[in-house]
Amino acid sequence: MTAPSTTVIALRPAPRAGRGGLPGLILTGGVLAAALLLAVLGPVLAPDALEQDILLGVTPPGTPGHPWGTDELGRDVLQLLIAGSGSALAGPVVIALGSMLLGVLLGTITGYAQGWLDFTIGRITDLLLALPVVVVAIVVAGVFGSGYWVTVAMLVVLFAPSDIRLVRSAVIEQSARPYIESARMLRLSPWRIMFRHIVPNVTPIIVTNALVNFAIAIVALSSLSFLGVGVSPGSADWGRQLDDGRALLLSNPAASIAPAIAIVIVACAANLLGDVIAARAERKGAAE
Numbered sequence: 001m002t003a004p005s006t007t008v009i010a011l012r013p014a015p016r017a018g019r020g021g022l023p024g025l026i027l028t029g030g031v032l033a034a035a036l037l038l039a040v041l042g043p044v045l046a047p048d049a050l051e052q053d054i055l056l057g058v059t060p061p062g063t064p065g066h067p068w069g070t071d072e073l074g075r076d077v078l079q080l081l082i083a084g085s086g087s088a089l090a091g092p093v094v095i096a097l098g099s100m101l102l103g104v105l106l107g108t109i110t111g112y113a114q115g116w117l118d119f120t121i122g123r124i125t126d127l128l129l130a131l132p133v134v135v136v137a138i139v140v141a142g143v144f145g146s147g148y149w150v151t152v153a154m155l156v157v158l159f160a161p162s163d164i165r166l167v168r169s170a171v172i173e174q175s176a177r178p179y180i181e182s183a184r185m186l187r188l189s190p191w192r193i194m195f196r197h198i199v200p201n202v203t204p205i206i207v208t209n210a211l212v213n214f215a216i217a218i219v220a221l222s223s224l225s226f227l228g229v230g231v232s233p234g235s236a237d238w239g240r241q242l243d244d245g246r247a248l249l250l251s252n253p254a255a256s257i258a259p260a261i262a263i264v265i266v267a268c269a270a271n272l273l274g275d276v277i278a279a280r281a282e283r284k285g286a287a288e
Helices: 022-045 077-113 115-129 133-144 148-175 178-185 190-201 203-226 238-244 254-287
Strands: none
Touching: 022 077, 022 254, 077 115, 077 148, 077 190, 077 203, 077 238, 077 254, 115 148, 133 148, 133 203, 148 190, 148 203, 178 190, 190 203, 203 238, 203 254, 238 254
C-alpha cells in the first residue's frame, strides 16, 4: 500500500492593495507632467504677469478680466501663479537631479569599494545631515548673497548626503549577491560591475528617492523664498507670492491660498508618484 502523495503549494504574500496600480501612476504622473509643462510655458502663457496697475490695486476674485483678483500692486494673481511656476519648479528639479547624481556616484563607489574612502565620505555625510537646512541657507545667503541659483546649489549639497547613504546601502546589499560574485570571477572591471550591473538594479530606489527629494525641495525652496532668501522681491515665485499675499487674506485670499494649494498639489503628486514606482518595483521583485 503506497502512501498518498502530497502537493505542496508555495504561497507568496499578496501585494498591498491600492499601491502601484496603473491608475495611480497615470494620475500622479499626469499632475506632475502638467505642472512641469506649465513651468516651461509660463512665460508664454503669462507674459504680463509682473505688469502693475497701482490705480487698480487689490481686487477680489471674480473681478472682470482678473478671475482670481489682483494683489496690492494690481498684478493678476492667476498670471502670477502661472509665471511663478518656473522658479518654483526649476530649482527643485535641479536639486533632485543634482543630489541624485552625487548620490549615485559617491554612494556606488563607497558601497562597493568600502575601506577608507567609505569611512571618509561617511563622516562628511554625517556632518552635513546634522546641519539644519533653513539656518544654513540663511547663513550662506548672508555670506555669498541670496541669489536664486546660489540657494539651489547650496540645497544640492545639503540634499546629497541622504542620497549617498541610500545608494550606498542598496549597493552593499547587491554586492553580496551571486551575480556580482560571478562578475568578479569573470574579472570584469569594478567600474563596469558598479555602473553596468549594480546601478541598473537599484534604479527604482534611486528614482523614488529623487521624486521624494523633488517634493521636499519644492517646500524648502518656497519656504526660503517666503523668508526672503533666493528670489528677489517682486519676482514671480510661489513662495514670494505667499509672503506678498499674507496681508491680503481679507481683501483677496486667493493671492496667498492659490500658491499654497499649488505647492501642496505638486509636492503630494511627486511623493505619491514615488510611492507608486516603489510599489511597482516591489511587486516585480516579488514576482521574480
